Amino acid sequence: AQSIEDLTQNALQELSQIDNPDELEQWRVRILGRRGELTGILRGLAQLDLEERRQVGALGNQAKAALEEGLEKRGRDISEARLAQVADLERIDVTLPGRPVATGRLHPTTQVLREITDAFVAMGFSIVEGPEVEWDHYNFEMLNIPQGHPARDMWNTLWVDYPMLLRTHTSPMQARVMESVQPPVRVIVPGKCYRYEATDATHEWHFYQVEGLAVDEGITFADLKGTLYEFARRLFGTERKVRFRCDYFPFVEPGVDMSIDCFSCSGWIEIMGAGMVHPRVLAGVGYDPEKYTGFAFGLGPERIAMLKYGIDDIRHFYSNDLRFLRQF
Numbered sequence: 282a283q284s285i286e287d288l289t290q291n292a293l294q295e296l297s298q299i300d301n302p303d304e305l306e307q308w309r310v311r312i313l314g315r316r317g318e319l320t321g322i323l324r325g326l327a328q329l330d331l332e333e334r335r336q337v338g339a340l341g342n343q344a345k346a347a348l349e350e351g352l353e354k355r356g357r358d359i360s361e362a363r364l365a366q367v368a369d370l371e372r373i374d375v376t377l378p379g380r381p382v383a384t385g386r387l388h389p390t391t392q393v394l395r396e397i398t399d400a401f402v403a404m405g406f407s408i409v410e411g412p413e414v415e416w417d418h419y420n421f422e423m424l425n426i427p428q429g430h431p432a433r434d435m436w437n438t439l440w441v442d443y444p445m446l447l448r449t450h451t452s453p454m455q456a457r458v459m460e461s462v463q464p465p466v467r468v469i470v471p472g473k474c475y476r477y478e479a480t481d482a483t484h485e486w487h488f489y490q491v492e493g494l495a496v497d498e499g500i501t502f503a504d505l506k507g508t509l510y511e512f513a514r515r516l517f518g519t520e521r522k523v524r525f526r527c528d529y530f531p532f533v534e535p536g537v538d539m540s541i542d543c544f545s546c547s548g549w550i551e552i553m554g555a556g557m558v559h560p561r562v563l564a565g566v567g568y569d570p571e572k573y574t575g576f577a578f579g580l581g582p583e584r585i586a587m588l589k590y591g592i593d594d595i596r597h598f599y600s601n602d603l604r605f606l607r608q609f
């Protein structure tokens with residue numbers, strides 16, 4: 282009887298120290314299990330005489346009940362403590378704003394390219410693209426820039442293997458188009474171009490260009506001005522004014538550059554070049570310069586984006602820094 286009393290007190294004392302399910306299970310097995318201490322004592326009852334067996338048996342059952350109740354309670358306390366701890370850790374504040382879903386996005390150059398081409402497509406131009414690796418013949422000679430002409434110095438060329446080169450502008454594709462179709466021609470040529478130049482805040486060795494060409498009977502400089510004025514208004518707002526000033530490009534005559542009025546200062550911002558297609562270029566593709574005239578233009582989408590978004594360094598576009606790209 283005494284040993285049952287002692288065992289019960291010790292076991293309950295140990296139980297109160299247990300704070301995890303594994304130790305609790307070990308305690309249960311050690312005390313109440315098939316080969317547990319209490320189970321052992323109760324098995325020993327068979328040796329006692331009837332009277333003693335009844336007394337000790339009753340004690341044993343009380344002890345068993347007390348221990349099982351203690352086990353049950355301890356188990357509940359441990360799981361409640363565990364739940365309270367987890368509840369604190371995994372608390373969800375439902376009043377927090379939702380996390381923005383990280384969505385994919387178009388590169389800023391692509392966005393501006395699409396704005397530019399959309400504006401001209403809306404005016405009846407078709408988009409064509411051409412090879413980035415070109416021949417001197419299409420990149421220069423067909424554009425009235427013969428071998429040895431100083432105008433070649435306007436472009437620092439990356440030669441693949443002379444006379445093969447990386448195109449310095451998208452103009453060769455306009456020559457290719459005119460070679461293969463008769464007027465009327467209205468094309469827009471977006472694409473990557475390359476120059477052998479040290480990179481700095483406004484120069485990248487690889488960049489995009491969008492050039493355009495319209496050739497038909499009776500096209501005049503007024504058509505050039507009207508088309509580009511409409512383009513500027515579509516891209517920079519209808520309150521924009523434009524200014525044309527003389528400029529030289531070997532493949533047009535007269536050549537101009539076009540500026541828009543600065544929306545925040547009193548100055549003029551140059552956004553593109555243009556001109557009437559040089560008669561020698563028309564003749565070179567087999568068009569009769571007495572019958573057909575045309576205008577052409579060229580602009581740099583990175584420069585347009587820099588103007589539009591206030592970007593101060595062209596190198597941001599292709600340095601793959603997500604902190605920059607995520608803003609668009």
Ligand SMILES: Cc1ccc(OCc2nc(C(=O)N[C@H]3CCS(=O)(=O)C3)cs2)cc1
Nearest residue numbers: 452455456532554555556577578579580581
């Ligand atoms: C057969 C053909 C005939 C004429 C052509 O004239 C394309 C033209 N481009 C420009 C021009 O100013 N270009 C530059 C502006 C900024 S930029 O991106 O660096 C390129 C003027 S006229 C092209 C092809």
